[in-house]
Every structure is written in structure tokens, then in C-alpha cells.
Amino acid sequence: MKILVTGHKGFIGSHVYEHLTKIGYEVDGLDKPDDVRDIIRFIACNGVKYNVIIHLAAYAALRDSIQDPDKFWDNNVIKAKRLFDYCGRNNIRLLYASSAGAHGWWQNPYAITKKVNEFMAPDNSVGMRFFNVWAEKGSRDDMLYEMLKQGTAKYITRHRRDWIHVHDVARAICYLIPDKFRGVLDIGTGKNYSVLELAMRMGKSDLPILEHTPNEPDSLCADITQLTKLGWFPTIDIMELLHG
Secondary structure, eight states, rough: OOEEEEETHHHHHHHHHHHHHHTTEEEEOSSOSSSSHHHHHHHHTTTTTOOOEOOOOOOOOOOOOOOHHHHHHHIIIIIIHHHHHHHTTTTEEEEEEEEEEGGGGGGGGHHHHHEEEEHHSSSSSEEEEEEEEESSSSSOSSSSSHHHHTTOOOOEEEEEEEEEHHHHHHHHHHHHHSSSSSEEEEOOOOOOHHHHHHHHHTOTTTOOOOOTTSSSSBBBOOOHHHHHHHHHHOOOOOHHHHOO
């Protein structure tokens, strides 16, 4: 089986690429294509028949989407549709990055693009609603866990979030490669902790507390029923790991 991972040098993509390679899949990577047409050209030039494409090359910063919604719509919807249609025409299984934000899709432009992706996805696909992905090192600087760790966060909230380790994300994606599920599912732990709880555990609770921030849901927690039916379970709890 041949697999193509787009965004394979990004935070999630690099872990997925490494994990798939370790367990024996034939994997190619394409990092930060300027256009989805670059992905299709890459496939054509490679002359490889891919069975699965894992599409992780998309814009993902919520606050940036508020500042420049057109940029997010163009990349995450208009350009992505070309890849979605290509996979549909060529019967390629597509696993694409959606977001927990799609549960409250009306709250910001980024979440809207992810909800639209779910509507336009081909039949043989899975929309992976990632919750708050984290890792001890290697996270993007704009990710909440990393901001708390580096001391760049300007405030904390009581928002409750489902914190899933990137290793468990990579494992979950492996369970989705076989065509045993189609549609949209959550990738999280099924438990949530508030940002304040996490900050206290990390010794960062001296930051100002905002009771509510616009454009963000107050609470998010994954429903992992579909993933557990496939045999996957989370292995890392952020609070237990930080406590240890």
C-alpha cells in the first residue's frame, strides 16, 4: 500500500510520517505545497498510484483566520476541493484534517472552512476532527500548550479542552487507513481539562484570567466512540504525564 502525506514536515504531519514509516507502510511526503495543484502534479510526475492520501497541509491558526478570512477560504476550501475531487475521481482514500472547531463551526472563519470541507469530501474519506494536539517538544509556537510552556501566553481561560498527544494522533490515523469507516470523527481523548487547570499544573497560573474570549467555544470534548470501535484508545493523559 502506497501512502502520500501532505504537510509531512509540519507538527502533526512529521509524527504521522515517522510512525507510518516505522510500522512498515510505503510513505511519500510533500511539504507545504503552494497549491493543491502542486500535489496533483507531484502525483503525476511520480508515476505512483497512491492508495491513501493523508492531507495535513492546510492553514490552521484560528486567530489568523479572523484577520485574513479570504486567505483561509482560498486555501482550505477552494484549493482543497481540487484535491478532494481528484481523490473522488481516482478512488483514492482520503484522510483530511478537520478540526474540533467544526462542532461550533459558526464561531470563526477557520472552523467554517473545516465544516465546508466535511460537506464537500468524497465518499471514500474521513474528516479527522483534531482536538487540542500537544507534545512535550516540537509543537508550533502558536499552539496553546507551547505558549504556556514558553511563557508567551498573555492570559489563560477557564475554557475546557480535550488535550491529545501527537503520538496518539498518529496512532489514530493508522487505524483509519483501512476502509472500515467513512465520514467524520473526533480524534481526542474523551476527557477535557480547563486551560486554568493545565496552567496551574505547569506553574503558569499567575497569568490574567479571561472568563470568556470571543470566537471560541467554552468547552470541547471528543466523542471517541467510533475510534474505540476500530480498536484505538488514547495512551497519554496530559495531567497524569505532567504530574509524573
